[in-house]
Amino acid sequence: MDAKQRAGEAALQHVKDGMIVGLGTGSTAKYFIEAVGVALRNGKLRDIRAVPTSVNSEKLANEFGMTVVTFAQTTRIDLTVDGADEIAPDLTLIKGLGGALLREKLVAQNSAKLIIIADAQKLVTKLGTKSPLPVEVTPFGHEASERFLRDLGCIPTLRRQKDGSILITDNGNYIFDCKFTEIPDPRDLNLELATRAGIVESGLFIDLTSMAIIADNATVWTIAKP
């Protein structure tokens, strides 16, 4: 079993009957969704309703016959389980290499608890040192957003599909993958991005998670917010 699968399956113990569960996006979250789906099928879990963070995760939930609800149908999400691209020691995160950062952050901010599941490669001492920071922008004026991002000290690359066409998010936007050498102050950067027109959302997740379940090929362990 690979590390992502170990982490994904370990999160199942936090899901209880009757919960409304936010479903993350990506290859690690996929293992979690499958684990919930199997537990529902064999009766180990009951009465779970799911809020997916992407069209892909919704498809997977539907394959398992999960009840999917929207924000129109619920005012509460008890628990969200999602992956990450970088995890700093204080549990600030970079997310969004899977392209679902906006819905992931919206679901996380509306969840009573966010648990991050990841393989140990995602642990960093400083955000921005391994992964680029995904930033979702409006198509209108994306050239101006690119200049703004560059002036912040990164190299922004417009995300494209394998065929060379510009990747369009589930929300109809573009993504710039912004490579910093490191992000010295993620809180400052988050605020700067949040107040700029044309920037829809960034993959910086600050003060949103209190627990990460990390796995390597031999062990699974938990990191709690210090």
Ligand code: 5RP
């Ligand atoms: C998607 C995400 C993913 O959670 C993140 O990219 C991690 O993906 P993976 O589990 O495939 O490594 O933020 O937008």
